Every structure is written in C-alpha cells, then in structure tokens.
Amino acid sequence: MIECKVTEVGEDLIRYTVEEINYSVDKNKVEKIEFKNGKILVFQHSMFGEENYQGQRKNALKLGFLSPLGGVTTIFYERSLKPGASLEFGLGIIGMGVQVMKGVSGVGFKAGYKFIKSPAYYQRGQRYTHILRGSYIKPELSIASYGYDNYYYFIDGREKHRVNYTSVAALVTFGNQWVFNNSFLVDVFVGVGYGYSTGGGGGYNFMHSLAPSSFPVAGTAGIKIGLLFGN
Template identity: 40%
Template structure:
C-alpha cells in the first residue's frame, strides 16, 4: 500500500505538467454546468448522480449524491440501504491556449485536481437478520481528466487517495470510497462519469 501511495503521488506530479492545445470554437464557453451519472455505480450496489458548475479562473465546484441500495451487488450475502454525498472544488491544471489572448479550450475540459469531502451513512443487514448502522467519512485528493464531446456531453475519469474513518472497522467499502481500518486509515476512490452539458 505504501508503494502504491508513492506511485500515485509521483503520477499526480507528472501529469500536472502536461497540457494539450486544441482549436477554440467561439461558442465553446457558453455551457458552464454538467449533470452527471457514475456509469458503473449500479454494479457496486448504488447509483450516483453529480452536478458540476464552473465558477471562475478555471475552477468549478462539483457535488455528488449516491443512493445506496439502488443497484446490484452480485452474490453478496447482505443488504445495504442509505446515502452518501461527496463535494469539493475542481482546479483545472495548466489550461490549454488555442491562440494568444483567448481563454483556452472549453472551461470544463482538461486535467484537474479535486479535494473532496465524502460522507456515507447506511444500514447494513445480513441475511440472518442481524443489522447495524454505519457512518464513514473521508478526505480525498482526486486527480482526473474530463473531455467534452460535441459541446453536449462530458466524459470524466478520476482516482483519489486520502484518509478515511468509520464507526465499523469490519467494513472496507463505503460506496463513496474504500478505506482501511482506523489503525491504517488510508482511503481510495475511483470513478467514470457521463454527463450532459447545460447553460
């Protein structure tokens, strides 16, 4: 795990110096919001929706809400129901410039760093009828990249690393993130979203 952490941090530093210049289209800066869905979230026992809004200076804010239990976890001998939320600012790395004096490419496009606070609250019920309530929280630093297709759709993939804590050390997956026990509280997250652009 420690070697993975070193590799992850090195990758963040390496990717942050990369930029990509493309042609700037006149109306590419008009749509500043995106409604999103985590494409693979139903396969992990939840369905996650998100919203991103551009603010200024190549910075936006993004929030997600996941409905735990609205999805399918294959061959698991338990049932979980609850919710999680994630929120944080998104800072675009090295904005690409099409020509001198322009703002660059689409405001929502490019590599980014996103500090994020995550909170999960759900009930965990075994099929033998035993149950418990679980609360977990994490502070994550995400690295990701978002592309805009045809000025109507976005694709976003990201990975995150940070600290996570819960009231139940037996759990490792808290839907918004995965985490070790409270003696080694490293947390990890990853995701792939599809979005629709709005004005």
C-alpha cells in the same frame, strides 16, 4: 518595469523599442502599460479571460458510469465558477444497483472544489478548449451512511440484525475531464486520503473505500459521463 517606446499592441504580442533595439513580448506576460500621458492599459491573461469562453455551457450533470455495479447510483452536479475553478457535488443512492449486501440501503454525499489546469487552446488566436475541460486536482469530502441485514444462524433457525455504518473520508482526487461538442463529457478520476468508519473496519463503503482502521487510508476511483447545460 521596462522603460521603453511601445510601437504595437497586437493580438498576441506587444512590440517595443529600447535604445533603438526592437523587442517583442507575449501579451500574457504583461500586466499593464503606463504611458507618459498618464493613460494605463491593463491586460487580462488570454487563458483566463471570460470572453474566450462565451457561449460555453458551464453546468454539468453526471452519472457514475460503473457505480451501479457496486450497489450505488451516483449523480453529480458541477458548476464552473471561473476559468480554472469549479464546484462539484455528488449524491449517492446506496442500494440502487447490484445488491452487494443483503437489504442494503442508505445515502452518500460528496463535495469538492476543482482546481483545473489552465485551459489550453487549439490554435493561438482561434478556438479555446472548453472551460470544464482538462486535468484537475480536487480536494473533496466523501460521506456514506448505510445499513444492511446481517443474519446469525442457529440450529433451530436464524436471527436478523440490522447493521449500520457511517463512513467519512477526506480525499485529494486527481482526474481528467474531456468535453465533446459543448454537450457531452467524460470524467476519469482517482483519489487518495484519510478516512474513518463507525464500524472500525476497512473495505468498500460505496462512496469510497477504506483500509483497515490501523491504517486509515481511503481511496476512490471511477468514470463519470454527463451532459452540459446552461451558461
């Protein structure tokens, strides 16, 4: 606490004097001012004040841009909770895309909480960047449940067996999201964590990939594109 005489509370700075020496401090570094008359002035950090993001769309619907090439179509929904935090949920329709396995079908889910780096601003006191824009860390859970046809061949023909797998991974995903004109976004990400599959082996599991069971490391990476809507 600093005992002083406050001479000015500006848009960005607070000016004060101590023993007739003038000082100034960034307003973001001040929690509150307590005046002698008992009045208390409380400040909110400009990077996290809701008023800086009024009019911005806080919901996004995204598509995994390259996921159909891997045999799954992924759709994601993201909702901003507050500046610096959002929730994201994903649905994967396994088998909707390039057929990487015979007769493959199934479903996948992802859910994560984004910790977004403090939003930046273009110029102090002017326009702030979008509430969903920036680099982030996202702990997330990824689940894939699917089956495909496996054929055993014999001299007199072949026999079809349905093989089913369920794979689960706990990931920490790092990414960066760009927002354009409060309407369109691009999200690039990569993640790593631990995973398990009922099949016991590693490889591509549509929503994530697994190393062999003796080394149960999981990974994910991709690009999402999407549209923003709602406030």
